Amino acid sequence: MTTESLLARRERFLGAGAPLFYSKPLHIVRGEGAYLFDADGKRYIDMYNNVPCVGHANPNVVEAMARQQGTLNVHSRYLHEGIVNFAERLTQLHGPTIESVVFSCSGTEANEVALRMARIATGKRGIVCSDGTYHGNSETVAKLSGLRRGQLPSPDVRSFPFPELYRPVVPNLAEADLVEAYLDRLRDAIVALETNGEGFAALIVCSIFANEGLPDVPQGFMARAAEIVRAAGGLVISDEVQSGYCRTGRWWGYEVTGFTPDIVVTGKPMGNGLPLSATAASKSLVDQFRAKTRYFNTFASSPLQAAVGMAVLDVIERDGLRENSAQVGAALKAALLERKPRCAAIGDVRGQGLFVGVEMVKDGASKVPDPSRAVDMANRLKDRGFLTSNAGVFGNVLKIRPPLVFSHSDAQQFLAAFDATLAEING
Numbered sequence: 534m535t536t537e538s539l540l541a542r543r544e545r546f547l548g549a550g551a552p553l554f555y556s557k558p559l560h561i562v563r564g565e566g567a568y569l570f571d572a573d574g575k576r577y578i579d580m581y582n583n584v585p586c587v588g589h590a591n592p593n594v595v596e597a598m599a600r601q602q603g604t605l606n607v608h609s610r611y612l613h614e615g616i617v618n619f620a621e622r623l624t625q626l627h628g629p630t631i632e633s634v635v636f637s638c639s640g641t642e643a644n645e646v647a648l649r650m651a652r653i654a655t656g657k658r659g660i661v662c663s664d665g666t667y668h669g670n671s672e673t674v675a676k677l678s679g680l681r682r683g684q685l686p687s688p689d690v691r692s693f694p695f696p697e698l699y700r701p702v703v704p705n706l707a708e709a710d711l712v713e714a715y716l717d718r719l720r721d722a723i724v725a726l727e728t729n730g731e732g733f734a735a736l737i738v739c740s741i742f743a744n745e746g747l748p749d750v751p752q753g754f755m756a757r758a759a760e761i762v763r764a765a766g767g768l769v770i771s772d773e774v775q776s777g778y779c780r781t782g783r784w785w786g787y788e789v790t791g792f793t794p795d796i797v798v799t800g801k802p803m804g805n806g807l808p809l810s811a812t813a814a815s816k817s818l819v820d821q822f823r824a825k826t827r828y829f830n831t832f833a834s835s836p837l838q839a840a841v842g843m844a845v846l847d848v849i850e851r852d853g854l855r856e857n858s859a860q861v862g863a864a865l866k867a868a869l870l871e872r873k874p875r876c877a878a879i880g881d882v883r884g885q886g887l888f889v890g891v892e893m894v895k896d897g898a899s900k901v902p903d904p905s906r907a908v909d910m911a912n913r914l915k916d917r918g919f920l921t922s923n924a925g926v927f928g929n930v931l932k933i934r935p936p937l938v939f940s941h942s943d944a945q946q947f948l949a950a951f952d953a954t955l956a957e958i959n960g
């Protein structure tokens with residue numbers, strides 16, 4: 534089937550407007566490790582997909598999935614050792630305040646659980662989030678997603694400007710003063726909820742502000758923010774859907790930005806493609822949530838989720854993928870930073886571990902975002918066999934977020950393609 538006829542059938546049967554990457558969409562048929570193969574057999578280095586964190590078609594995960602599905606897979610209202618073992622192992626990846634887990638099937642669902650958990654525990658409804666963020670697609674969490682600066686989506690949600698050094702909310706401040714400026718905005722959001730009758734239940738953030746554009750966060754901001762939230766009687770929710778599972782070279786994004794959450798939400802990479810997400814917190818928070826909601830989710834907390842989730846953790850630990858993420862990511866970022874002084878269109882290079890953003894601008898001095906250049910880069914890189922995309926509040930950040938098995942050799946090949954693409958664009 535040609536790409537054109539598949540496109541036409543897709544539009545016919547999935548509806549027009551279902552999102553697709555690239556000006557010439559990619560028709561892929563197979564994946565292996567950090568590579569994807571198209572219908573013509575061409576190989577692409579996958580530098581975008583974080584869900585297959587231990588690699589596409591990982592044999593250990595495939596084997597665990599098949600074995601469990603061939604043995605037993607039911608809903609969660611029976612005793613089964615696997616899911617208890619998996620929950621225990623997940624809690625051990627955090628500090629002592631994270632004790633119990635509620636499983637679900639998507640980041641959206643797990644964030645909904647987190648919001649409900651916070652609202653039940655505090656008896657308040659108000660949620661503070663950062664502007665420009667994304668926490669999911671249901672009506673509840675969509676209210677927190679994609680907010681423009683100052684936008685008021687509903688009485689129970691207030692946002693504050695996401696913290697960043699590159700385009701700071703107040704220009705020309707020393708970093709410590711900038712922290713205070715962002716904290717003032719956070720306090721304003723909390724006070725707005727306290728005074729409009731909703732009360733303040735929780736702050737939710739992606740711990741590395743990934744969808745906002747992976748900013749460098751002013752040093753110490755998140756630790757102080759967590760203190761302010763707790764002093765106001767609220768809870769701190771860390772959305773680790775993108776930032777968790779060694780993406781940053783550490784297990785959790787909250788280790789990078791330096792705070793201790795009350796509730797941790799994980800998703801995407803947990804099942805290497807099997808829908809699997811979790812909301813983890815203290816036993817007391819989880820007990821209150823369970824007592825009030827009797828939460829049940831048909832496909833969640835199943836023997837299949839447990840077996841696959843365990844296999845993913847086994848591979849990460851066995852193959853040293855956290856260390857790989859830290860080392861390959863650091864080398865890649867350093868190499869991209871080296872290119873910045875030579876190229877006015879590279880405004881900034883940011884990120885940690887295997888999550889790097891290259892901010893494309895009209896020129897380094899004006900910092901005017903250049904989303905069309907980022908899109909052009911992604912399209913041209915794809916033609917050269919490297920899959921990236923664009924992200925951030927302006928859509929001008931080239932987003933590099935490969936499976937954790939991405940190697941130094943893959944990075945070298947990418948850098949050559951990156952240079953060739955820039956040279957091509959700059960003529």
Ligand code: PMP
Pocket residue numbers: 638639640641642644667668669670739743744772774775800801
């Ligand atoms: N939180 C964050 C930070 C995300 O990036 C996403 C998805 N991009 C979600 C939540 C929602 O996850 P899901 O698509 O699995 O519902």
